[in-house]
Amino acid sequence: xxxxxxxxxxxxxxxxxxxxxxxxxxxxxxxxxxxxxxxxxxxxxxxxxxxxxxxxxxxxxxxxxxxxxxxxxxxxxxxxxxxxxxxxxxxxxxxxxxxxxxxxxxxxxxxxxxxxxxxxxxxxxxxxxxxxxxxxxxxxxxxxxxxxxxxxxxxxxxxxxxxxxxxxxxxxxxxxxxxxxxxxxxxxxxxxxxxxxxxxxxxxxxxxxxxxxxxxxxxxxxxxxxxxxxxxxxxxxxxxxxxxxxxxxxxxxxxxxxxxxxxxxxxxxxxxxxxxxxxxxxxxxxxxxxxxxxxxxxxxxxxxxxxxxxxxxxxxxxxxxxxxxxxxxxxxxxxxxxxxxxxxxxxxxxxxxxxxxxxxxxxxxxxxxxxxxxxxxxxxxxxxxxxxxxxxxxxxxxxxxxxxxxxxxxxxxxxxxxxxxxxxxxxxxxxxxxxxxxxxxxxxxxxxxxxxxxxxxxxxxxxxxxxxxxxxxxxxxxxxxxxxxxxxxxxxxxxxxxxxxxxxxxxxxxxxxxxxxxxxxxxxxxxxxxxxxxxxxxxxxxxxxxxxxxxxxxxxxxxxxxxxxxxxxxxxxxxxxxxxxxxxxxxxxxxxxxxxxxxxxxxxxxxxxxxxxxxxxxxxxxxxxxxxxxxxxxxxxxxx
Amino acid sequence: xxxxxxxxxxxxxxxxxxxxxxxxxxxxxxxxxxxxxxxxxxxxxxxxxxxxxxxxxxxxxxxxxxxxxxxxxxxxxxxxxxxxxxxxxxxxxxxxxxxxxxxxxxxxxxxxxxxxxxxxxxxxxxxxxxxxxxxxxxxxxxxxxxxxxxxxxxxxxxxxxxxxxxxxxxxxxxxxxxxxxxxxxxxxxxxxxxxxxxxxxxxxxxxxxxxxxxxxxxxxxxxxxxxxxxxxxxxxxxxxxxxxxxxxxxxxxxxxxx
Numbered sequence: 001x002x003x004x005x006x007x008x009x010x011x012x013x014x015x016x017x018x019x020x021x022x023x024x025x026x027x028x029x030x031x032x033x034x035x036x037x038x039x040x041x042x043x044x045x046x047x048x049x050x051x052x053x054x055x056x057x058x059x060x061x062x063x064x065x066x067x068x069x070x071x072x073x074x075x076x077x078x079x080x081x082x083x084x085x086x087x088x089x090x091x092x093x094x095x096x097x098x099x100x101x102x103x104x105x106x107x108x109x110x111x112x113x114x115x116x117x118x119x120x121x122x123x124x125x126x127x128x129x130x131x132x133x134x135x136x137x138x139x140x141x142x143x144x145x146x147x148x149x150x151x152x153x154x155x156x157x158x159x160x161x162x163x164x165x166x167x168x169x170x171x172x173x174x175x176x177x178x179x180x181x182x183x184x185x186x187x188x189x190x191x192x193x194x195x196x197x198x199x200x201x202x203x204x205x206x207x208x209x210x211x212x213x214x215x216x217x218x219x220x221x222x223x224x225x226x227x228x229x230x231x232x233x234x235x236x237x238x239x240x241x242x243x244x245x246x247x248x249x250x251x252x253x254x255x256x257x258x259x260x261x262x263x264x265x266x267x268x269x270x271x272x273x274x275x276x277x278x279x280x281x282x283x284x285x286x287x288x289x290x291x292x293x294x295x296x297x298x299x300x301x302x303x304x305x306x307x308x309x310x311x312x313x314x315x316x317x318x319x320x321x322x323x324x325x326x327x328x329x330x331x332x333x334x335x336x337x338x339x340x341x342x343x344x345x346x347x348x349x350x351x352x353x354x355x356x357x358x359x360x361x362x363x364x365x366x367x368x369x370x371x372x373x374x375x376x377x378x379x380x381x382x383x384x385x386x387x388x389x390x391x392x393x394x395x396x397x398x399x400x401x402x403x404x405x406x407x408x409x410x411x412x413x414x415x416x417x418x419x420x421x422x423x424x425x426x427x428x429x430x431x432x433x434x435x436x437x438x439x440x441x442x443x444x445x446x447x448x449x450x451x452x453x454x455x456x457x458x459x460x461x462x463x464x465x466x467x468x469x470x471x472x473x474x475x476x477x478x479x480x481x482x483x484x485x486x487x488x489x490x491x492x493x494x495x496x497x498x499x500x501x502x503x504x505x506x507x508x509x510x511x512x513x514x515x516x517x518x519x520x521x522x523x524x525x526x527x528x529x530x531x532x533x534x535x536x537x538x539x540x541x542x543x544x545x546x547x548x549x550x551x552x553x554x555x556x557x558x559x560x561x562x563x564x565x566x567x568x569x570x571x572x573x574x575x576x577x578x579x580x581x582x583x584x585x586x587x588x589x590x591x592x593x594x595x596x597x598x599x600x601x602x603x604x605x606x607x608x609x610x611x612x613x614x615x616x617x618x619x620x621x622x623x624x625x626x627x628x629x630x631x632x633x634x635x636x637x638x639x640x
Numbered sequence: 641x642x643x644x645x646x647x648x649x650x651x652x653x654x655x656x657x658x659x660x661x662x663x664x665x666x667x668x669x670x671x672x673x674x675x676x677x678x679x680x681x682x683x684x685x686x687x688x689x690x691x692x693x694x695x696x697x698x699x700x701x702x703x704x705x706x707x708x709x710x711x712x713x714x715x716x717x718x719x720x721x722x723x724x725x726x727x728x729x730x731x732x733x734x735x736x737x738x739x740x741x742x743x744x745x746x747x748x749x750x751x752x753x754x755x756x757x758x759x760x761x762x763x764x765x766x767x768x769x770x771x772x773x774x775x776x777x778x779x780x781x782x783x784x785x786x787x788x789x790x791x792x793x794x795x796x797x798x799x800x801x802x803x804x805x806x807x808x809x810x811x812x813x814x815x816x817x818x819x820x821x822x823x824x825x826x827x828x829x830x831x832x833x834x835x836x837x838x839x840x841x842x843x844x845x846x847x848x849x850x851x852x853x854x855x856x857x858x859x860x861x862x863x864x865x866x867x868x869x870x871x872x873x874x875x876x877x878x879x880x881x882x883x884x885x886x887x888x889x890x891x892x893x894x895x896x897x898x
Contacts, residue, residue, distance in 0.1 A: 049774070052774070053773075053774035056772075056773045056774065057773075067697060067703075067705060068695060068705065068754075068756070068757055068758070069704075069757065069758070069760065069761050069801065070761075071704070071761075071801055072697055072698075072703040072704060072705050073703075074697070074698060074703070076698065076702050076703050077698045077700055077702050077703065088781070124776065124777070126780060127776070127777035127778065127779060127780060128774060128775075128777055130777070130780035130783075130830070131770065131772055131777040131778075131830055132769070132770050132772055132830070133770050133793075133797075133824065133825050133828050133830045133831050135785075135790045135791075135793040135794040135797055135824070135828065136780070136790070137787075137790070138784075138785050138786070138787040138790045139787065140787060141784060142784025142785050142786055142787070143781045143784060144780050144781060160794055160797075161794065163702065163798060166702055166798070166800070167794070167797060170797060173764075174764060174768055174769035174770070175769060175772055175774075177761060177764040177765045177768065177769055178765075178769040178771060178772070180761075180765055181765035181766070187761075189758065189761075212750055212751075241697040241698040241699065241703060242696060242697055242698075242699060243697045275670040276668060276670060276671070278668070278671050278675045278678070278679060279675070280672070280674065280675045280678055280699060281699045281700075283699075283700045284700075382700065382701065382725075385701075385721065385725050385727075386672075386725070386727070388727075388729065451774040452774065455774060497686070499682055499685045499686065501678070501682060502682070543685060543686070545684075545685050545688070545689070545690050545691060546690055546691075550651070550652065550751070551693055551750060551751040551754065553691070553693055554681075554685065554691060
């Protein structure tokens with residue numbers, strides 16, 4: 001049984017974070033901060049902002065990333081924007097409204113006070129980013145511009161064309177590089193964390209592999225912060241970068257950290273459809289496009305005409321018809337499921353039949369071609385580059401794709417896992433998005449965690465402990481290193497016939513089929529039979545070229561696939577246990593007559609937290625009960 | 641499609657390296673260039689040979705990780721396109737394709753097509769930031785910025801740091817990269833206080849990394865996947881000149897809070 005003390009402050013929700021800072025958190029004085037070493041794994045928005053902020057405070061920070069530069073982390077690919085309740089549009093926005101939208105969008109499966117804090121910090125993030133020189137879009141008077149996003153009724157999204165993630169990451173990266181230059185942060189690029197070192201139940205450091213030389217080394221620290229992103233690549237095809245993986249999180253799970261809500265996977269409604277078996281990833285088209293694009297399919301399954309020649313009456317604007325109030329701006333899960341639904345009815349378009357139109361003709365007619373183009377310039381260009389079609393001329397084709405994972409390591413209000421000294425921030429924790437994340441909220445959460453929460457909360461833990469108690473001479477480091485080397489050697493010793501890539505593809509198909517956009521008991525149980533069989537085959541028939549003492553990308557990939565194989569099983573298990581529908585987790589057994597997700601608050605208003613029990617043993621389910629004091633439970637309804 | 645590939649193979653930093661030739665016959669036009677490389681690597685692995693190491697990550701043209709010189713051009717024949725966003729439809733059936741790593745002494749080859757671009761990070765460390773701590777900041781609307789200024793700053797900030805400009809330049813100069821960052825910050829009000837120090841120290845770091853000097857070939861702009869304009873180089877040169885004339889003493893050491 002895990003001890004899950006969520007440390008939620010006992011104070012009214014509006015004051016909870018301030019109360020917590022003032023009354024519950026101890027500080028480390030500036031003279032003492034350099035004595036404490038903090039390891040940050042990952043250099044995306046969460047990792048870079050955390051490492052930079054803690055470095056600037058004076059902590060002795062070491063940051064690790066597997067890419068060749070911290071600037072390449074996948075946060076860079078976020079397109080549309082970042083939410084903040086500035087209420088610049090005077091359209092009724094407020095911290096409360098953003099909290100409400102996030103909690104409602106997450107289908108009431110998140111912790112209220114965490115979500116409120118996120119909304120509260122949102123405005124400071126914009127201020128911080130602008131002070132770094134992030135060039136957000138401006139209006140003619142020089143004030144910041146906004147756009148609207150799915151699932152909300154206000155305009156609160158700040159953006160830099162279609163490259164908001166890139167600009168925010170470059171802001172965090174430049175802050176990180178400033179601290180590297182000041183020797184406050186030591187950066188280790190091309191290093192991958194392969195295990196966590198735990199001594200007497202407390203996190204004491206990590207074991208990493210230098211991806212260029214293959215050298216395996218240990219690093220001790222007073223606290224370890226995982227900012228290692230999401231695990232969407234368990235599906236093989238996703239909008240994640242190729243390198244995104246679950247290894248750091250999964251290794252932490254195996255060392256005692258609880259894994260929360262692993263089955264909560266967001267399927268993004270607007271990605272470019274796959275074109276063939278060789279497809280290596282899916283490219284997202286920002287959902288901000290739904291502001292101006294109208295989604296439709298032909299009403300007739302046998303429609304053969306060019307989409308431009310199909311008259312209005314033969315077009316099925318299914319979102320507008322089914323959800324008149326939100327129309328094309330329904331939340332992501334609703335949009336994704338409806339796309340699958342119309343394609344399953346045979347109305348899908350494109351060579352595979354798995355696609356729907358996203359049409360800009362009406363917006364172009366209303367606002368003019370230049371206005372629409374300037375808003376989405378690089379998205380249109382990206383689409384044309386991939387498909388050879390110009391969205392100004394002919395409707396885009398889109399289809400849902402795995403995009404974001406709400407599940408992650410369980411953390412308390414301080415963002416610490418149940419393993420003392422181990423933190424998880426950004427997408428790698430589970431905390432704020434419940435069962436579904438609203439658009440433009442992931443950047444917000446990563447930066448709230450990194451700039452404003454972890455720099456304060458980590459001090460509370462550190463102040464209660466002596467610095468540098470344990471070094472890499474401790475036997476636990478040697479043991480963990482030996483285990484990591486052993487695993488690498490075992491992978492190389494299989495000498496079978498199939499590549500890691502082929503196993504990854506097969507796992508992805510199993511996950512998409514059995515634990516994808518909609519799920520049911522029978523299918524999940526089948527998935528739970530298929531995955532162990534595939535893992536057995538992996539251990540019997542894996543073919544790995546090269547040797548472990550050099551740059552070996554196949555070896556890197558094989559290690560990640562192995563963790564995905566174990567992790568996929570955990571996801572299916574969670575999806576099976578959660579016998580309700582909520583947010584992105586759609587169990588076919590539980591739906592309203594209109595096909596909406598039907599929650600079961602009586603039995604499932606909890607966070608599922610899985611505890612590792614050893615190889616071949618079923619993990620134990622722990623529950624953190626959720627309470628709904630500020631915002632009473634309500635059925636999610638985007639229709640009226 | 642059937643294609644013939646000539647690929648640079650180099651087992652380590654110290655290896656001399658050589659070109660090797662491969663043939664692929666199951667290529668389709670809708671494949672991305674890197675999916676074609678995946679296919680090659682799958683084939684090599686199954687045949688018991690070493691796959692080709694290459695850098696890649698986001699595969700949507702924004703992380704800046706992919707880096708191949710294809711038929712003599714950084715990121716290949718299509719303008720304003722990263723390697724990962726290049727599609728096989730841009731090549732003819734039966735095409736012969738030459739693939740090399742970025743070539744520049746400041747970017748040593750690590751293995752095959754993978755190079756070491758850490759020099760870029762060190763140029764940023766020399767001043768590619770606004771000195772800052774995390775914490776309360778003024779409301780952004782208290783410092784209005786003309787939209788055209790913000791947009792031009794974004795034109796520069798859109799640099800993905802891939803290094804194609806260096807690979808494209810006959811001198812291996814990093815001026816386009818350096819000037820893009822210096823101009824992005826130098827145009828915005830937030831970047832003013834350090835503008836001239838920044839210009840000076842970034843340029844001096846660039847020179848010490850072994851990048852060549854700029855001779856206005858403009859190959860960098862032509863091969864930049866983001867179409868960054870060499871006008872930014874002019875801007876940097878102007879700031880650098882002013883910095884050298886007007887502000888001969890760097891007072892930063894004295895001014896920093898203790």
